[in-house]
Amino acid sequence: MKESIATRVTRIVGGSLHGLLDAMEQAAPEAAMAQAIREVDLAIDEVRAELGKALAHRHLAESNRARLETRHGELAAQIAVAVARGEDGLSRAGIAKQLDIEAQQPVLDQAIAAAVRDGQELESYLLALQAKKRDMEDALRDFIAARAAQQRGPVGGGGADTSAGRVEQAEAVFGRILARETGVVPAAARADAAEAAKLKELAELARNHAIDERLAQLKAGREG
Template sequence: MSEGLFARVSRIISGSVNLAVDRAESAAPEVVMREAIREIDSATDDVRKQLGEVIARRHNASQRLASERERHEELSEQIRLALAEHREDLAEAAAATQLDVEAQLPILESSISEYGAEEAELENYIRALQGRKREMEAEAEQIIKAARAAQGQTVNTQAPGTGNVEAAVEKASDAFDRVASAATGAAGSVRSTDPAKLAELEELARKNRIRERLAQFKQDTND
């Protein structure tokens, strides 16, 4: 949840209806009550919108993870077939692709877990807002009755227009695109090193991983 929406929801949950009425000296209590309840409805709509976006992201990540796992299995079969046909060049290419797939799997799994936690959090906020609305409606009824009894007259019950109360909760912005930024790591620590040498070293390490992967497949085939 974005910080702005989190702060607004927290304010609504912890806010006092009586305090809002006391501060709005120029407004009728019922006007203040209706505006406060309307703000809860607006906040709930914003949280639901963000919840829908999170559910969609988790679904997409889950589909991608399933697809990459299936691709990983297919590459394993291709490596075995290539080795059986004595086409080590094809086996090497498949092994290289498989290593690339494996590098992505933990990120996808982490994303799904993160989206799941965020989804649960947003659902809790919706329930909390709905509960606060029910409480506020009960509080509003008590305050309005007390005001009518004190004034000895009927309080205007028509829906208010724009008044002195705060506007509805602002629209929530996307705040959970964290996976991409996780790759930044400690890049600044290697600025003084020759980039060409680093690239060459990385390529050597990659080729070594490919050789190790092929050796493992050969050993499994011979066993």
Template sequence: MSDTLKARVGRVIAGSMHALLDRIEDQAPEAMMEQSIREADAVIDDVRHELGVVSANRHLSQQHHASLNSQHAKLAAQIDDALVGGREDLARAGVARQLDIEAQLPVLETTLGEYTRQEGELQGYVAALLAKKREMQEALTEFRKSRAAAAAASSMAGAAGGTAAHRIDGVAGAFDRIYERQTGLSGTARGNTLQQAAQLKELDDMVRDNKIAERMAQLKANKA
């Protein structure tokens, strides 16, 4: 597995969707999250491709290893037959071929072991990448839900506010119509009348406070 592909795998596995959101807060987070998932898919495809190559090479190595072992066993029987038949020259040729096979087998077994190791490593990478992709998809789903919930709440708040304002306006309008029918005054006149009434009450309160102050002053003067 190339160092470049390992680095790409490492970036995907180590990446955090929350950290990504923090970095792109002022951008388009949903689009960036979708792009990250596509990048994860691309890395998964590349790792699977390399896994396929390694698996094929391991299979070929196994076949070659089995073939060499089979040849070695067959040569052993042929060597025995040659010796029994007095054909030492043929027996020597068989032994020479066996030595060649025996020289190849350890190298082939090392290669086979390396392919097996790589295959297991790549399978682990694929499993980890798929798990990370699921995590990213779940994060994207939750993000979309939170956005949808926020939009719905905002819409409901706006609708509720509009409805309340509309109801208040309706009630005020109905009151004005009734008031005008009963008094002959318009809503504006009613407003002026109410303002005047408030001012008159304030004046009454002030006069009363002054009277109380005068009475208290008289009482204090009499006791002095």
């Protein structure tokens, strides 16, 4: 999920209606509030789009997870036949494929969990933005009613600069938070070519050992 969305929603929802009303007194109220509400609408559209992506990612990960589980079961049945016939080569090939599948499953589980978390967070953002929009619309109605009752028009002045300064200061704070939360982590030191080759050989050795162990377990289970 884009961090900019979280920052934007926090700024909008955390913004003070009193500050907006102060700004409205120094400009055309309807225009000022309409612009503010348009920003909320744009944020709502953006959150909805990201929510759709999160749901799509979750569906894709769950579909892949189910497909791998089905394939793992099919391989188990095929391996059992190969073991019964003493076809160690075929059995090893099937077990190797099972290990590949098992290596992917935790990653898919993490992807599903992340998509669920993102979806829940985005749904909470959507509700918060919709509530904020209702508050702004209520504030606009109250402001217009109070102004009509007092028979007072928009007041000119230099307060707009103060309002702009408050917005700039708030966005600077959120910018620092964003920079802190998304700071670049120094890249880990890379192994040299010789060390990388040794690590690859070690991984292959461990993989072959796992295959041999599972084949031995299947044979032992059949003999028992």
